[in-house]
Amino acid sequence: MTIKLSDVNFSKTFEDYATPFDMVQVLDPEGKVVDQETIETLSDEELVKIMEDIVWGRTLDERTILLNRQGALGNYATAGGQEASQLASITAITRDDFFVPTYRDIGALIKHGLPMYKAFLWYKGHVGGNQYDQDFHAYIPQVMVGGTLPPAAGVAMGKKFNGSKSVVLTFCGDGATSQGDFYEGLNFAGAYKAPLITIIQNNGYGISVPTSKQTAAQTLAQKGVGVGVPAIRVDGMDPVAMYAAVKNARAYALEGNGPVLIEAMTYRFGPHTMSDDPKRYRTDEEVEVWRAKDPLKRLRNYLTEKGLWNEEKELEVYEACKQEVKEAMSQMAKEPAQKVSDFLKNMYEVPPQNIQEQIAYYERKEQQ
Ligand SMILES: Cc1ncc(C[n+]2csc(CCOP(=O)(O)OP(=O)(O)O)c2C)c(N)n1
Known part of the structure; x- marks a missing residue:
């Protein structure tokens, strides 16, 4: 069952909902609108920008996998399939907002302003990949599972104390919600009403361990209830729902209401990292079910029908990203050992x- 974003009230608690965590959706897997009211709040430019970012992200994922296979980069946590939860979300915040990513969110980090060659240096374990400009509002990718929450809550607290008109966005995986850090960070943000948006990218697995083996909780969104943080569940393969949900959450946090938790239902099409073989723990049939929900195809269908997108535009973004990768690789090669x-x-x-x-x-x- 799906519901409209407009039916969601962030101020409600678990008990207020008859069916607590139905999934917010705006575009169905075919790209048909199921929530007209929400899509009408978004401009054509916003939707096209999300599409460009997703095509860019898919291309970056493809190129980074190739570069790893060639031995040109270190390791890589693949992001294909998760573009709506990562890139539509990052597009919904501003560069004045602070971003705390995990190892899987490098595309979003680049979209937030990290030069691509720095991301590549990070993959190689080069210290230059950890040195950011002062005016770049992000932390380096967190590799400790669950470790994004406490520092993100801390930055959000700082923003609250300084009266800043910006928020903090952080990501974590489903596996991370089994860690103490997750609860501690979320509890802290809730207690102090810090402007923190946490997105759990529930891709169904912590490496090979399915979500059902990680928790007895029916949903991960309900983990917000225990610490008094408003939470919603969103179709994480729906770029429009993710974008609108994060935009609304940001406005809610900026009004001084405190944090929001979003569980994004998503899937990674590729392996956990380049040293993982997903065939050992999931079936081809399962992958096909999720590929049918592909965020790229979904938004492409919608925008093409509206006359806002075509093959030519897509190819342009694809070629531009390939070129950007090439240039980033040569810039990386110039860095001193x-x-x-x-x-x-x-x-x-x-x-x-x-x-x-x-x-x-x-x-x-x-x-x-
Ligand atoms: C504290 C900690 N324990 C274990 C690991 C090894 N590890 C790396 S990724 C991962 C799985 C994390 O799964 P999830 O949080 O669902 O995120 P995903 O990788 O699916 O994005 C594990 C156990 C780690 N990096 N940190």
Whole structure:
């Protein structure tokens, strides 16, 4: 069963809903509108921008997989299939908002403003991939599962104390919701009414462990109820629903109402990372069921029918992304090789004595 976004009231709690977490949807898998009221709140430009980002994201995923197979990058957590939950969401916030991503959200991080070559440096484990400009509002990708929530809640608290007119957006996976960090961060944000939007990208698996084996909870959205954080469940393969939900959540948080939790029902088409074989834990039939919900095809169908999209435009975005990847790879190659001392210097603003000793030791060695 699906419901309209307009039927959702973020101020309601679990008990207020007759059926607590029906899934918000605007476009069905064929790209037909099921929530006219919500889609009418969005301009053609907004919808086309989401489409461009999704085509860009799918292309980046394809290229990054190839680059990894060629040994040109380190490892990669694939993002194909999750473009609506990642890229439609990031498009719904501004660059003044703060973003706390996981290892799977690199496309969104680039769309938020990280130069692509820096993302590639990060894949290679190069310290330059962790050095951001001061005016770039994001943390480096969090690899510790569940680890995005506490720092994201902290930044959101800071924003509240400073009276900032911006919010924090963070992502985590379904597996992350089984971690203590998830509850601690969410509870903290709820208690202090911090402007934090948390999106659980429920892609059904924590590597090979299905969600059903991670929790007895019927939904992951209901985890917000325990800490008093308004939560909704959204079709995470529906770019329009994701965009509209995050836009509404942002407005709600900016009004001083506190955090919002969104469970995005999504799926990764590829492996967990390049060292994973998904055939060992999921069937081809299951993958096909989810491929039929592809966010790219869904929005393409809708926009094509409205005369706002065509093959030519799609090819243009595809070629531009390929070119961007090429340029980022050559810029990455120009970076000086990583020195151990650089790596150590990047750990603390004021290094403790043992790190200072190690820095001095390596600097001496590097000069020899
Ligand atoms: C604290 C911690 N435990 C274990 C791992 C190893 N690990 C890396 S990814 C992953 C699965 C995470 O699943 P989920 O949160 O659903 O996110 P997804 O990878 O599906 O995006 C695990 C267990 C880790 N990185 N951090």
